[in-house]
Amino acid sequence: MSLSQDDPxxxxxxHDRDAALRRVRDAYGQGQLDHEELDARIQRVLTARTRGDLGPALAALPAEPDTAVTLSAAVGRIRRGRGWRVPRTLTVASAFGKVRLDLSRAVLEHPVVDIELQLGAGSARIIVPRDAVVELDSVVTAMKDTRYRARTRTGADGPAGPRIRITGTLGLGRLTVRHARR
Structure with missing residues (x-):
């Protein structure tokens, strides 16, 4: 039986544990928690085994802001690689340029990342983390098929990683998505 990402x-x-720790530390930094409460909540996050166990540690904390970023270029390349912070929602728009996004070495702060592609004649290559779950159902291509081979998961792989949902349109280019090798 497989559990959904929203199941407690x-x-x-x-990445869930890291995001929870960041929320607790941010609340402390903003003066919403005292030192003892910070220690108690960090302990709860570090010992949590399920998403439901994270609930008490995050109770009464402000929700994480829903971040949205747009990257655009009429001509030229759009590249993001090692160490960049991936927003919750990313729109990539380019008339003629190539797009290269490496999420495998990026900082993923959200369990679900939505990427909307608006590409004219350019192509896009997206490298996702090894354990990511990729959804491509809403990608429309005019000329070339999307290239993606879903990674086969085994029970020993552990829990699924972040969910990457890719949508949008590509005119003349091709979308290639692959999982990181490591």
Whole structure:
């Protein structure tokens, strides 16, 4: 039986734990928690086994802001690689340029990332983390098929990683998505 990402019984993934720790620390930095409460909540986050276990540690904290960023270029390349912070919602628009996004070495702060592509004649290559779940159902291509081979998961792989939902349109270019090798 597989559990959905929203099921409280889903095991906590590293990116979930990191995001929870960041929220607790941010609340402390903004003066919403005292030192003892900070220590108690950090302990709860570090010992949480399921997403439901994270609830008490995050209770009464402000929600994370829903970040949205647009990257655009009429001509030329759009590249993001090692160490960039991936927003919750990313729109990439280019008339003639190539797009290269490496999410495998990026900082993913959200369990779900939405990427909307608006490409004219350019192509896009997206590298996702090894354990990511990729959804491509809403990508429309005019000329070339999308290239993506879903990674086969085994029970020993552990919980699924971040969900990457890719939508949008590509005119003359091709979308290639692949999982990182490591």
């Amino acid at each position: 019984r889903t095991p906590v993934a590293e």
